[in-house]
Amino acid sequence: MTLWTSDEAVAATGGQATVDWQVDGISIDTRTILPGDLFVALKAARDGHDFVAQALEKGAGAALVTHVPEGVATNAPLLIVDDVQNALEALGKAARARTGAKVVAVTGSVGKTSTKEMLARMLSDQGRTHAAVASYNNHWGVPLTLARMPAETEFAVIEIGMNHPGEISPLACQAQPDVAMITTVAGVHLEAFADGIQGIAREKAAIFDGLKAGGTAVLNADVETSAILRAAAEQSEASSTLCFGEAASECQIKSIKIQGEETVADILLFDQSHQLHIQSLGAHFAMNALGALACVQAVGGDVAQAVKSLALWSPVKGRGARFEVALPEGKIVVLDDSYNANPTSVSAALSVLAATPCTGRRIAFLGDMGELGAQENALHQGLAAHPDLDKIDQIHCIGPLMKVLFECLPLTTRGTWHETSATAADRISDYVQPGDIVLIKGSFYMQMARLVDGLREMGQFSATQTPE
Missing domain, CATH: 3.90.190.20 (Mur ligase, C-terminal domain)
Known part of the structure; x- marks a missing residue:
């Protein structure tokens, strides 16, 4: 299935295509690139332009560059732009604009990736679902995830992270989520925040800056900085705020217990009782699952089906x-x-x-x-x-x-x-x-x-x- 044609990419980025081309995926790494991918020559520890020839030899359908790299023919399939990072962001914004998908964005000091994976598992049983791979949650990971999103997507899950103040808002604005969730606020990256946990809470709450008008803010009611999160949600474009946790009323944990090799939680979700079975041990998994289910409800999903799908989820390598x-x-x-x-x-x-x-x-x-x-x-x-x-x-x-x-x-x-x-x-x-x-x-x-x-x-x- 074609993801981008050269004409579409030119329209999105304002760049220049050397020839007509089409791609069905996007990669930033020649080690994992697949035939038909668009290779994005980002500058990180090394300049991606140094690997364009290798990417094309491996079957890349085209490359996103600022110039024709050394060793690459002038008639090679390229998209030449002024700035590769900016062009990637433009592709991401165009992909978001062309889809009718319901988008959920997830941030938090802890549990972003596992919650994203839970949501992807639950929503994939209810429609065509696209989600960030691994922990692609930074200044290149978010636009890359968006740019990879097929136009036919029905649900998308975007993970958003940060190391320093001011990073979450622009990423959230790129994603334009219908639902934005904060898993929790904790003492992470403290060295970058002079005002400690309050500063971290304000940065996490910046995810609500990107909410589409009429969207839903989902936040953890049990954290000590919940008032900061609520205030930010009220000042956003959100039409509703859902709180989850022991202190919440609409999305409430009633009990959590370890039962054999699984975590079992009794929850109350919008006056409906459910029992969650999670194939990993830990109260934090149950809490994140509750918030994820609130997101499913907010995008119009079937919560009862999502509870069944959740029982089939398990953590990825390195994350429990x-x-x-x-x-x-x-x-x-x-x-x-x-x-x-x-x-x-x-x-x-x-x-x-x-x-x-x-x-x-x-x-x-x-x-x-x-x-x-x-x-x-x-x-x-x-x-x-x-x-x-x-x-x-x-x-x-x-x-x-x-x-x-x-x-x-x-x-x-x-x-x-x-x-x-x-x-x-x-x-x-x-x-x-x-x-x-x-x-x-x-x-x-x-x-x-x-x-x-x-x-x-x-x-x-x-x-x-x-x-x-």
């Missing part, structure tokens, strides 16, 4: 995904939450670990939490006061910031400390044994996925060996 490592003497259960970390998400992950049934020990490997500013030491140390710490058998700490936690952990819980994830991964087989359940959690830059890979390799090794 659960898997087992088979060893000759038994198995290890791994909770892979290695993609990112902040005080709120680490606390939630420790609660999940503490509540997960196991026959052996409950073990956590925790890496540094980044971008916490002047409070970073106190926030790491504060994890030692976690209410479920007595249910966790051992905590291994990784990174210079986690050394602060390591030094104040009870001796009965204190495992080992490592400077880097690489050194911890090299010895991970010494720290775990069959019957254990193991949590891996840390900020992305800590590369905690190395430990996840180390655990997987234990199973691959054992599968090739004959037990003695």
